[in-house]
Amino acid sequence: MKKAMLKTSLGVAVALASSQLFAAGFALNEQSISGMGTGFAGRSSAADDASTVYGNPAGMSRLKRQQVTVGGAAVIAKTDISGPGSNLGGETDGDMVPTVGVPMGYYVKPLDDNWSVGFGVYVPFGLVTDYGNGDAARYWGKKSHVEVITFQPTVSYAFNDKVSIGFGPTFNRIKGELGSNLPTPRALGGTDGEVKIKGDDTAVGYNIGILVQATDHTRVGLTYHSMVDYKLEGKTRVSTPLIGPFSGSKFDATLKIKTPESVDLSITHELDDNWTLYAGSTWTRWSRLKDITVQNDVPAPLAAQFGTISEEQNWHDTWAHAIGASYKVNKEWVLRAGFSVDQSPTNNENRSPRIPTGDRKAVSFGAGWSPSDDMTIDVAYSYLWEEDTKVNLASSTKGTYQAKYENKAHGLGASLTYRF
Template sequence: MYKKTFPGAVALAAYAFSLQVHANGFALNEQSASGAGTAYAGRASSALDASTIFGNPAGLVKLKRAEVSGGFAVIDPSVDISGVSSDASGSNKGDSAPLAAVPFGYASTPLNDDFSVGIGVYAPYGLVNDYESSFQGRYHGSYSMVKVVTFQPTISYRINDSISVGGGVTINRIDGELKNNLATAALNPAGKDAEIKIKGDDTAVGYNLGVMVELSDAATWGLTYRSKVDYTLKGHTTVSDSPAAFGLNGRYGTSLDVTLPESVDTSLTYRFDDKWTGYLGTTWTRWSRLKAFVAENEGVPPLGLALGFGSIGEDVDWHDTWSVALGTSYQLSPQWVLRTGFAYDPSPATNENRSVRIPVGNRHSVTLGAGYSPADDLTIDFAYAYIWESTASINQENTSGLQPAYSARYDNSAHGLTAQLTYRF
């Protein structure tokens, strides 16, 4: 196991609460308003619009006309911090997660009765976590930003009347920035703590595959596999306000290898009658790929190497998770469909490895949504979600001598609103 050294300084792609609403860890589920209304319970077994490019690329061939579909989710998170114990002075406002928007867009067209193609742009991972400057846990993480944007060209093929398959290459761009303080004010003539800032980015390739099977006139089953994506983030580590004796102030080239995990999403859609449809789904995510993160810094002076700045990193030691979702829709009229759902997504982190950058507990989501089609060519979908988590305990020790210990309880919740417009040609 990697020895923790200056924890919180690295892990450019490994932390979040603020942007993710339904998915836990630091994954995002906000790629579709039509799916959000049922808490994404039938994502792998329903092809409601071109957002099936993400949900299950095999469903693309089920769309009879060319269409464009796009929208965004607005997320308003709330973080309540209590039970704080720390060797450092400061505040615990708990407002580190700002209001955020997550856009998405898709386009598709049938080539013939058996082939369809499409493209999608969406965000599978993301976070913004910005604590106040006086936050007591700032030595373990004061600012975190990670953003992944994916471009996915997709093709779908109908094998027969019952089975369709699909897949697409994913081109993924990751950008990240992390900051944290080091308790060096007593050693610094200016009376200031040192700050470490790490920035990096990379572009990497993965793929999505799917199959959709009509089990009967009423039941459809689907399975989607999203591959792992291997990144090597290149960037810089910047040290400022460090005591002159350390000789560390400056900018150093940085390299960080990280693998974002694969997942398997399967669901069942069942049409009870012309009005009612039920959805049941589960997703397995291989979070156990995330064990430790180590950034290798170039050009660090000898004292910096002795202090551990040549390789700085953190143990994560996450475990795999199974999330579940249940939803239903009701066709109120030819123009209106109503939706609702519930999802449960356990945290991949435990009390032993949870940090101030990822203070997430077991997540619960309740959703309400609707689709309105004023004409055959146009559909407007929207959904509301309320999310709450079980209390998450943080207990970060002072393993470096420069990061005062910090422990607290986090109670997280969020409101999310997603809207989408689909136009058919």
């Protein structure tokens, strides 16, 4: 029972700390559809539209007209699960990730030749998995639903036509809901119990960047996304006859977690009037996640087991690399393509069915259509595949769970930019 409670509570924190359904762990990459078309290569140096508020706030200095960019991406994931599953029974049919949407919106207004202001609303982290009551993984992570929504007011300053800087504080609202089943002995009815935990918090971080026009045809961008320190407060509800009169009770729960800082270095090179090349690398400090401590406000009889619980994670820092290109067909049309590779921060010993991910690769395609100087419609498609990963867990209360995961995903995105 102690381990069951531990895994469920820690699941919220792990999910928050790992969010790229299309980047390291489960952090989300989809903050720009124009960037999605090149595999997010050149994310901090392109500054093609108002989504540069996220990619590099210094890039607002390149936008000479007031503009709005709004859009969204859909993530369609597919997972093949094989292996023994659980010794306590259950299916291993995969498809535990439903189709999800990732919205975004940005606004930029130049004030003069030097100053620009703007804001963005986007989703930097998110996780949704739902195995269902009959799945073999139900005791280790039946349901996970975590999301972070960020609002970022931003300002940029151009020192001259070569160098600009930008800064924006980020106000981040996080909420999560996690659930797991609990096995119950036949002597007590045999029907699965359940653990549910919900929590939320608001925390502040920042996004800062510099953009340098190194030559007439080459730009270099550097962006730093800060660590965000959360303290989730919520309730843990346990329903099982194993805890007698406390079954069905809700206990106050506190989870402290830090989502990691990252650094993005990108280059954009205009090869000629038609071709533009992009490259970029992102380092993320996932090694912050050494362990997770959960504080539960429980009655005295449960304090020894559930008062303070800690578990090691030992995640490691990751690198992601991307290359891309765009081709300007004519005044109205631009075509894009990109390829990216991304490491997973997890390790074989601690990997769980909530986050069964490995190193990944993705190929992307996109297009931009500008029917007038005032409007651009961008679309993008990405296909992602991961190396096969294994989950191998054992518990005296939840049995064993052994499975191999083969993860793939399709991403579809569209955005509209309107200039005033």
